[in-house]
Amino acid sequence: MNTLLRSAVLLAVSAGLLGAPTAAAVPDHPREGALAARPGLPQPLRVSAPHEAVEFFWYDCSHSARLEEPLEQWAARHTGEVTLRRIPAIWTGGPDEQVQTAHARLYYTLERLGAVDRLQRRVFTAVHTEHTDLTTEDGAAAWAAAQGLAEHDFRLAYRSAEVDRAVAAVPGLFARYAVDELPTVIVDGRDRTTPVRAGGVEGMPAELDRLIEQP
Template sequence: MRVLIRLTLAAATCSTLLGAAPAPAPTAVAPYTEGHQFVRLSPPVKTSPREVTEVFWYNCAHSYQLEQPLEEWAARQDPPVVIRRIPAAWPDQPVMMAYARLYYTLDKLGVAQREALPVFHAVRDEGMDLTTEDAVVDWATGEGLDPAAVRTAYESQQVQDETRDAPALREKYRTSEMPSVIVGGTFRTSPFMNPEGVDGTVPVVDYLYRHAGGAPSR
């Protein structure tokens, strides 16, 4: 019940209309404190201090708003940061499981990042339901993808296994908010922890990335 209530709250918050201004350029130092703008995972997830992980949902307005600013931040780093994506999914939420399957299908085809904004646009702006195989294939065909390749990927054992494991992967990072960003497997932040919402998230990620030792020494 506790997870469901949190999920419902997060989903309701995700229904906020789009249109927020782009996130401001992050600064190297900011007065962010543990327990307020970010939390520490206990125990941490064993991973590289350079790893930045985002838990997201294609039908979440905040995930949509964060997509481009987070990618632009990642591209500005030296060397660039590759964001690891985890689709937010609960085993008793079939719609979220379906969108996890869509993500892993695109990932198997090597186009998940390229098609991220088009998927968000289709789902959030155009109200498309991409929770069935036929709907995914039709949409992907319109995006110029080979429909046979999309169907093969969608039905593959790899994608089915990754979709099945998505809830456990999300739970590993102990998050029920979408989007959430985890830095170095140790620190987690989200728009729900910042007074500025999505606009305040990227500066906190930048601060945590440096604080966690992810950024190379100058």
């Protein structure tokens, strides 16, 4: 997969882009449900191409897992036209918060090591097919070492202040973007597609095409 796929740069915290989570904006758990239009979405996090798509996902979400390969293929078709970024799910106060936080830490560790593009699909496979527990440092480090990463480097990144800050920023981004369904992909900070809106995960790439083509 090409380097187009990379996550949101979460230094937005220091730039004051994040709002405080609210009960209405942050549901207890990922769900599928009808979404109302959300005017006044935040502007794109950073623009390095004519369009930006920001995906909100969770490694333990089956719909996120099903979207991964089609999303990679969609991004590859739009190289140079769309910057695709990812933000892992953390819903504060929800029943899955602890697992989501651990998965977010894994994601940002892989990002810090430059391994997201190579290993993103492998993480989904490990969680959904191999039922690997990646919610502890030891479990995640052992899995990463099996994928060819240096365990020492992985542990340093896992414990780093940069990863701490990235993980801490996630709940605010979910609240700011009013995400209540996974996966959600927001285009140019103005509109979104989800499995419900697109009639299923398989319809999301076509919906993304429509969103980047509209004026």
